[in-house]
Amino acid sequence: MPDVEMKPAASKGAADDKKDAEQKPKEEPIPETPVDEIKGNAALIERGVSTIEPRFIHRALRTLTSLRKKLDETILNTAIEAIYPKDSAIKSSLLSWLPGSHAEKMDVDTSAPSTKPPPEPVPEVEIYLRLLIIYQLLKSQEKHPKALELTQQTVEKMQASNRRSMDPIAAKVWFAVERVYELAADLADARPLFLAAQRTASLRHDDEAQASLINRLLRSYINYSLYDQADKVVSKTTFPESAANPQYARYHYYIGRIKAVQLNYSEAHNNLQQAIRRSPPAKVAPGFYQAVHKLFVIVELLMGDIPDRSLFRHPVLEKALDAYFEIVKAVRAGSLSGFASTLAKHAAQFEADKTYTLIVRLRQNVIKTGIRRLSLSYSRISLKDICLKLHLDSEEDAEYIVGKAIRDGVIEGRIVHEKGWMECGAQKNAYGMEVSELFQRRIGYCLELHNQSVKAMRYPLNAHRKELADAEGARERQKELVKEIEEGDMDDDDMDGDF
Amino acid sequence: MATSLRSLYEELNRSFAGPKSDLKKCGTLLSQLKIGLIEAGLLIPQGNANPEDLIVARDILEVGAIWSIRSRDEASFDRYFSQLLTFYTDYASALPPSKREYPIRGLNLTRLLTQNRIADFHTTLESLPIPADAIGDNPYIAHPVNLERWLMEGSYHKVWNARTGAPAEEYKYFIESLIGTIRNEIASCEEAAYTTLPMKDAALLLFFDTPSELLTFAQKRGWQIDLTGQTITFARKDEEKKEFPTERLIQSSLLYARELEQIV
Numbered sequence: 001m002p003d004v005e006m007k008p009a010a011s012k013g014a015a016d017d018k019k020d021a022e023q024k025p026k027e028e029p030i031p032e033t034p035v036d037e038i039k040g041n042a043a044l045i046e047r048g049v050s051t052i053e054p055r056f057i058h059r060a061l062r063t064l065t066s067l068r069k070k071l072d073e074t075i076l077n078t079a080i081e082a083i084y085p086k087d088s089a090i091k092s093s094l095l096s097w098l099p100g101s102h103a104e105k106m107d108v109d110t111s112a113p114s115t116k117p118p119p120e121p122v123p124e125v126e127i128y129l130r131l132l133i134i135y136q137l138l139k140s141q142e143k144h145p146k147a148l149e150l151t152q153q154t155v156e157k158m159q160a161s162n163r164r165s166m167d168p169i170a171a172k173v174w175f176a177v178e179r180v181y182e183l184a185a186d187l188a189d190a191r192p193l194f195l196a197a198q199r200t201a202s203l204r205h206d207d208e209a210q211a212s213l214i215n216r217l218l219r220s221y222i223n224y225s226l227y228d229q230a231d232k233v234v235s236k237t238t239f240p241e242s243a244a245n246p247q248y249a250r251y252h253y254y255i256g257r258i259k260a261v262q263l264n265y266s267e268a269h270n271n272l273q274q275a276i277r278r279s280p281p282a283k284v285a286p287g288f289y290q291a292v293h294k295l296f297v298i299v300e301l302l303m304g305d306i307p308d309r310s311l312f313r314h315p316v317l318e319k320a321l322d323a324y325f326e327i328v329k330a331v332r333a334g335s336l337s338g339f340a341s342t343l344a345k346h347a348a349q350f351e352a353d354k355t356y357t358l359i360v361r362l363r364q365n366v367i368k369t370g371i372r373r374l375s376l377s378y379s380r381i382s383l384k385d386i387c388l389k390l391h392l393d394s395e396e397d398a399e400y401i402v403g404k405a406i407r408d409g410v411i412e413g414r415i416v417h418e419k420g421w422m423e424c425g426a427q428k429n430a431y432g433m434e435v436s437e438l439f440q441r442r443i444g445y446c447l448e449l450h451n452q453s454v455k456a457m458r459y460p461l462n463a464h465r466k467e468l469a470d471a472e473g474a475r476e477r478q479k480e481l482v483k484e485i486e487e488g489d490m491d492d493d494d495m496d497g498d499f
Numbered sequence: 500m501a502t503s504l505r506s507l508y509e510e511l512n513r514s515f516a517g518p519k520s521d522l523k524k525c526g527t528l529l530s531q532l533k534i535g536l537i538e539a540g541l542l543i544p545q546g547n548a549n550p551e552d553l554i555v556a557r558d559i560l561e562v563g564a565i566w567s568i569r570s571r572d573e574a575s576f577d578r579y580f581s582q583l584l585t586f587y588t589d590y591a592s593a594l595p596p597s598k599r600e601y602p603i604r605g606l607n608l609t610r611l612l613t614q615n616r617i618a619d620f621h622t623t624l625e626s627l628p629i630p631a632d633a634i635g636d637n638p639y640i641a642h643p644v645n646l647e648r649w650l651m652e653g654s655y656h657k658v659w660n661a662r663t664g665a666p667a668e669e670y671k672y673f674i675e676s677l678i679g680t681i682r683n684e685i686a687s688c689e690e691a692a693y694t695t696l697p698m699k700d701a702a703l704l705l706f707f708d709t710p711s712e713l714l715t716f717a718q719k720r721g722w723q724i725d726l727t728g729q730t731i732t733f734a735r736k737d738e739e740k741k742e743f744p745t746e747r748l749i750q751s752s753l754l755y756a757r758e759l760e761q762i763v
Contacts, residue, residue: 225626226588261625262618347632356632357625364652397654399704403688404653415692417700440751447758 034070037063038079038132042125049122049165057124057168064172068135073098076136080129083121090126097133097150123161127169130154134176144184151180155193159200171208178216191220202237211243211251218254225354227261234258245456249278253292260295260358265303270448272296278456282316290320291353297324298358301331301365323349331362334370336391339363367392367401368410375411375424382421504535508555511562522570529563543585553594557586561599564606568669573610580607591628602667605639609673612647613680620647638666646677653688655681659706678706686720690733698729 041060048056076098084091130150137147155177158170174197181190194216201209214237221230239251252275259268275292282289293311300307312318312325323346330339343350343359350356370390374381387398402422405411413424511528541556560583567576580603587600604627611620620643627640635641642665649657658681662674682705689696689704696704698713707713717724723732 227622227625231622261622263621264618351630351632357621360648361621361651363648367652393654394656396656400655400685400688401653403685403692407688407691413692414694417693417696436748443751443755447755450762 034067034075035079035082037067037070038075038129039082041067042079042083042121042128045124045128045169046122049124052165054165054168057165060128061168061172064131067132071132071136073136076129076132083125083129094126094129094133097130097137097146122165123157123163124166124169127154127158127166127173130157131169131173131176134180138180138183144180147180148184151177155197159197162204164204164206167206167208170206171212174209174212174216178219187220187223191217194220198237207240207242208244210237211240211247214239215247215250215254218251218258222254222257227258230254231258231262245278246280248456249275249280249288249292252278253288253295256292256295256299260299260302265299268299269296269303272299274452277453282314286316289316293317293321294324294353294355295358297321297328298355298362301328301362302358304365304368306332327359327362331366331369334366334373334390336363336366336370339366368405368408371402371405372411375413375422378424380421380423383415384420386422504532504539505555507532507535508559511559522566525562525566526570529559529566532559533563543582544590550593553586553590554597557583557594557597560586561597561603564603565599565669568606568672571672573614576606576610588628601637601639602669605643605666606669606673608640608643609646609670609677612643612650613673613676615680617647642666642670650681650684655685682706682716686716690720690722693733695730695732698724698731701731 041063044056044060048054048060077095080091080094080098084094131154134147134150134154137143137150154173158166158173174194177190177193178187181187194213198210198213198217200206201213214233217233218230221227221233234255239248243251252271256268256271256275259265259271272292272295276289276296279285279288279292297307297311307328312321312328323342326342326346327339330342339362347356350359367390371386374386374389383395383398383402386392386402387395390398392398392401399415399417402411402413402415406413406415411424413422415422507528511525511532536556536559539552541552544553544556560579564576564579564583567573567579583603586594586597587604604623608620608623611617611623624634624640624644627634629637629640634644642661646658646661649655649661658677662671662678665671665674685705689701698710701717702708702710702713705713705716707716714724717731721734723734724730725732
């Protein structure tokens, strides 16, 4: 199933875009043709660099995803021709990466834009264009080696220039680097590059690149199942607080994965929940949404909870979570044989999702659920019947398993060894210290949820300006009114109308 | 590679091979070899070393790991294993696979299990270079994986039976300490699950062969033994002391007040 394998990567791309897509409607109308769009973005970047306002650069980058899909070689060619002056060295170096740029075509083009030879644009524009070219090269399989070469060169250039205004673009470039290495070479080869860049970024307080790079590193480790190393990355770095939501969503997802492997399920559960909350709408980034939910369902089961039924009816998740739904049903029923057959049936999918080992751990939960159901329905049951009902292999083991369940507080009861049965005690009185503790935990959880949600809220940058303008207008009107009153040409009719 | 190193290596192989290996001699040879490896820059290889040298280095470390188990030195096994990981993961494509790799990985997993480092056990398991659904086919890995599963679900009888099914001689060393662990586990389960238990059955459940072993064990755990009736009575855990955690309640109330203040 190729689409499953692609998912993490695709979801990433989608995760980036989703936010961009979300905010786009608020933007002023975007120039129609892609060429104009690139030119407009280059101008925005210029403006951002000259006014030291990263806002403009962010706006230029926001269209990256939608632009990426519209690109082709001619568009890039024309855009580069238009942006750079006639005999710029950067222009020819950029154009050399585009196979479509034949010599004669260049001749034709050079004559046209010469009417307005703009000054040499800032290096940020060059990196931006390189980013676009990388994505263009990635579109076809045979150009991947070329993309790799260009990426390596771009990274060198980016690091050599050491400009703070480059940071937002650099963060995007790192994502492209990962993608290129994954498609064209071995992802592990990019690790030294990321590690070095991560060091530099944290020294320079380059939050955006840092957030992006930490995620790159985590992904690179987790992709090769090096959870130990990934855990060390998490403990040795601090994820920048100012990071964008999509980066946060990914970060939480990776931590959730690491914690789940380490059996720290409640922590994993928290992180995955954050990831879901911060992730873009399901329809925009379905891959990420599905991947997080797959893990989320398993972690919830491992914690002894049963996931919400409605989750499996969600239009985006319904199909993807099909196999997981069957597992949930088996765990809920406490049927070991059902669990084993479901596991065997979907083994390939779980293996591809990297959830197989986690699901195998559910076996004991299945047994516990089974015992619990028996203890609720019988007041006395022989060990042999338990063994039969739960499909356990031997009666000796049934005794140990029941003993363990009693000790772990799964059931209330005792074993009468001489008679070979289990007596189930009445349910414990549910009022006591544990209750207050439980409440405390739940309240803490709600408060945490509230705080995290507040933090996850985003405000449009200029919203307060509008309010200011409104206030300004109101004052203006008031002034006018005062003036009118002073002039005394306001009669009763006006009054009725106004108030 | 220096010839002195190679001759030492051959000597190590000779004294290690065979059913009765000379542990003491191997130990001295190993420490000499390690110094030699450091001098040759092979203990923690970097860059492109000669594959043949790397194989020798890996061999030496593997022998070292197995030797540590035989001489019951877990800390030393841990060190050898960490050094071996470089060869197993970073040079996996450059070197032919070693036939001792999986036995040693399995030993490491078993060691983590006996030390009750379950989280590490799973992390290590996850990073094995074999697909998860093929674990059952590898006897060296399947053994610790099964042990873990049985321990977690409480099938102690299966763990007991697995003593004989160990895939390699070295696993038995860990199994012995594992039995100690499960005895304690079973004992704590019995304390919770039974009120009284005939001594005969208790011995059976705890895998003791003689009553005297059971008696010493029972004394250690503070069980009441009725020798005439041949039964063990487990002291019920007293009803938990009812103490009102005032300080904690005040603390949490203050916390709620502060949080609510922020929200409203």
